[in-house]
Amino acid sequence: MSPDEAKRILAQAPGIKILDDPAISLYPQPWSAAGTDEVFVGRIHRDASHPNGLVMWVVADNLRKGAALNAVQIAEEMIKRDWLHPGEEGK
Numbered sequence: 001m002s003p004d005e006a007k008r009i010l011a012q013a014p015g016i017k018i019l020d021d022p023a024i025s026l027y028p029q030p031w032s033a034a035g036t037d038e039v040f041v042g043r044i045h046r047d048a049s050h051p052n053g054l055v056m057w058v059v060a061d062n063l064r065k066g067a068a069l070n071a072v073q074i075a076e077e078m079i080k081r082d083w084l085h086p087g088e089e090g091k
Contacts, residue, residue, distance in 0.1 A: 003044045006054055010041055020044055028059035037069050
């Protein structure tokens with residue numbers, strides 16, 4: 001997979017924002033992710049150490065995406081799979 005193909009695929013994924021334009025020094029910074037649920041990806045390029053590898057810089061707010069949002073997404077998935085029934089505590 002080429003870096004451009006990876007960018008196209010990642011750009012279509014919900015919650016992913018591509019910030020990758022070396023010409024203007026545009027790439028993810030921790031401050032750009034603070035307070036947001038998005039995951040920022042940039043500096044996507046071939047891995048010099050592996051013929052089929054890609055390297056990228058990924059930044060997210062770990063308190064929102066890593067903890068709180070992740071808990072909500074897990075609960076939503078459990079409800080979708082009928083493993084969790086909100087409002088039926090103790091039944």
